[in-house]
Amino acid sequence: MKKERKMEVDIGGMKITNPVMPASGAFGEGMDRVIDFNLLGALIPKSITKYPQRGNRTPRACETKGGMINSIGIQSKGIDYYLKETIPYYEQYSIPLISSISAESIDEFVEMSSIIASVTSVAALELNISCPNLKNNGQAFGMSDDITYQLVNRVRKVTDKPILVKLTPNVTDIQSIALAAERAGADSLVVANTPLAMAIDIHTRRPKIGNIMGGLSGPAIKPIIVRQIYQVHEVSQLPIIGCGGIMTADDAIEMMLAGASAVQVGTANFVSPTAMIDIIAGIQTYMEEHQLHRIDELIGGVIVMNQREEDYI
Amino acid sequence: MKKERKMEVDIGGMKITNPVMPASGAFGEGMDRVIDFNLLGALIPKSITKYPQRGNRTPRACETKGGMINSIGIQSKGIDYYLKETIPYYEQYSIPLISSISAESIDEFVEMSSIIASVTSVAALELNISCPNLKNNGQAFGMSDDITYQLVNRVRKVTDKPILVKLTPNVTDIQSIALAAERAGADSLVVANTPLAMAIDIHTRRPKIGNIMGGLSGPAIKPIIVRQIYQVHEVSQLPIIGCGGIMTADDAIEMMLAGASAVQVGTANFVSPTAMIDIIAGIQTYMEEHQLHRIDELIGGVIVMNQREEDYI
Amino acid sequence: MRDYHVTVLSNKQVSNRYWHLIVDSSDLKEAIEPGQFFNIKSTDYQTYYPLLRRPFSIYRIKEDTLEFLYKAEGAGTKQLATYKPGQKISLLGPAGVSYSIPKNCKKILLLARGVGIATLAALAQKADQMNIEIYAILSARNKDDLLATKTIEKYCTKVYCVTEEDKTSDVEHVRRMIHDLIKTHHIDAAYTCGSRRLSMLLQKITKANGITSQVALEEYMACGMGVCYSCVCDIKRQGVMQTVKSCEDGPVFPLEEVIFE
């Protein structure tokens, strides 16, 4: 008989029974018809904004080789609806609920965080400081270590619940942003949101996305994200949640070896709504094959030789 | 009978008969057995370093979904060999020769540029300020606008030949780097080198690349590069050479619509050594179908609505 | 809605551009209604090409089979066309809101363009079972594309075909046909799919004549499960503009609510 492997991980004080959770915006209530949410590590609904927003102009998504671009623009019913409808809906499940928050200013992040964190059934906050947004030509809060520090630090003051900071991959030096978030009191880093991208229909000459640019997700970006996880893990003590391009258990394991303590799955849900369940099972199988008893044995387990000695440039 | 379409473009004073040229490092003498080099827009051998270098530890390349990672580390026979053997070899061809230069310091860039630019048969220089290099944890000169400015400015002083600056995509704000290069006197911007990436073999737990990290190329990265071309074209007056993920004529046209005046083809040469020839033919066909008489009609031809008015967030 | 792994029973080219897929649906225990769709997987974990699923309306519902009619055009539908009998394919659904037929409805009008005929054929099948008289106008580029009309003809009282080939498919001509139909028969409800221009036309006519009408929209969908917000469209419901998800709140909408900018 198969031996159950220990898959629990601790994300900044939040204990989850397995390291697989959905990526915000690529998961929602509609999926409860297809999979059993209670099998997941945690639940993360789409990022919420303070006021209702209609989101961006259509088309909002297009395919690229090995990936897709989206620019939904955070269509949201606002925080009131979220408190009244969304949180109560997720309360029926026994696993932690993580609320992803998107805001227009640091003040708004603080205000929303304080309101949402005060709801008992919310286990943790995820600060989406990384949404690529055309309004600022793709600029995001998470592109500056100063702003990241201030933002996280202010939110830290209004809640004791775990704060997950979702970094943007569109930066020169992800290590310095990660360290800014860590110094400011973050409990975990989500590495990362989507690389800013664009596609043009060469026959109509129009951008394939109404919003011109959008975020690239799916298998194409995985090697960039694995590198960023590795880099962040090199300098930061915080648990990392890897996100970007995970389609299979092998991809999730690769990110954990690079340094992730848990993973988020987005686009794969669209391709196969049972992807997260399959990934959990696949990690189990890998642990059996490789005789790992605890999932911690995977985290940061990549074997690298001492580069400075070995490198013979 | 098919009407020939005008495909000439001007890259900072250097006239090329068509906009398709190889990407440095993914092209070389060995290919003369397979294609007629004189059909290309220009020739660019692999980046050259001052002293002979052995390059990085193997394995130096691996595949990813829709792309590949390489970390060759610029294996080079040094500038003396380049002057004595490489340049004379390329002199047999009638099209412009662009020399790609890689150096360890600004001084070395200046020194090498001055020597190489003084060779009559060298039409232009390409400054590879963007090679992701593990020695500095992926840091490159082109990650700072200050250093980019200083470097290009110093090289500008030692030559009147066109200077192409190859930017790195691994930056927060490619526009500011592009503008720094432009202010410093660059004649053209190559957008861009490779996103820094990593892949791990989950069974051996070792990085798939001896050098741990390397540059991601191939179709996977095209949407990121198209976005960066569009962003650079928004702010800079310089002709842009698009590079990253071009496999077909459609990809080349997409980059030109985003703002590129010419394109470089790398990985596609490995998949199909005749790729560049096929791309030139494909652009011709597109121009016929769309009744374009001059290739200029394509450059920056993407049709975008005024976002500020239309966007209804 | 579930991700069903069903067996292909038949997958044949029925005209120059159209294909007809039949799958074994004996494992599907849910009710499936005309207007609903399935999101069919056309990729594998090796190539991821094309990455996303493709939505297809239900064309015919039988005891143990489900049928789809599709136009093999781009990467996804070309992939679909390669599926062979016996092969297992992955169908996510049934999804979306179905057509509703008003109580005491006697006569309906169907207005289909191109492959929009697929979803209206399913509706015709149901309406026929309810002994409703069905008048259908089918529009297509050419006669070849109308080959699939045989199915719908079985259920309809009368089918009119218009094509570009015959120069009969212009909006003006279709307008006159609809007007004639409405004058001759007391149409209780009208349904359309497949063309923005024809939908706008029908919207005007049914509004002017007080006829209940519905449209099945075909927005670009990434998830088909109501989670990604890529398939949204604008509707005006009880005077309020709303951006709704066509995969969950649709694809069938009351025609008068839809805003065709």
Next chain:
Amino acid sequence: MRDYHVTVLSNKQVSNRYWHLIVDSSDLKEAIEPGQFFNIKSTDYQTYYPLLRRPFSIYRIKEDTLEFLYKAEGAGTKQLATYKPGQKISLLGPAGVSYSIPKNCKKILLLARGVGIATLAALAQKADQMNIEIYAILSARNKDDLLATKTIEKYCTKVYCVTEEDKTSDVEHVRRMIHDLIKTHHIDAAYTCGSRRLSMLLQKITKANGITSQVALEEYMACGMGVCYSCVCDIKRQGVMQTVKSCEDGPVFPLEEVIFE
């Protein structure tokens, strides 16, 4: 070297893991020599999976056909195994340095491991034409993998097979076999392919006995045309350490030059 589009004549599984591909080479006007290889395309412009070509040694060279022997294992070779007779495939080559047979050579030794037999079979074919006596030691996991020995047997004076299955393939045993062969026959040259351990063994023995020897390396190749520097290996030539390209300066190297760290 060119990118040839050739027609598959036959592509058959010859054992549990090995496949045999025959293509029409009547359009190839270049000379092709044993030890050289072709870089075979296994992707298309839709999926790009797997992205890069795969290098395969020439197994047999006939008037109008070229043959390859390959182990269907990963994405590229599995793709190769799907190619059907009549299909056009893209072959880039011939590439690389071929084996050289010393003047007045009378007897040679071949030491092949696994699919390394492919390139040595081509050499055997040529040596046989030159009336050279050929002694071959073939090593494989099991007898099934040795099925392809029939081809090489035709050319050889004597073929010895060792396998893990029979517990005969350990380095010690092979060392004794080689020693015995060298003692009995005057071997003028030795050739090996397919195993680092056996290459190191042969390197030592041939060095000690002053026998010319060559090895065909199988480094990871991205371009196969000498432009990318991904296939490099370290050799020591006339006392100087060099990092050379195995696709252009190899894949065949004098065995004594190769540095097996």
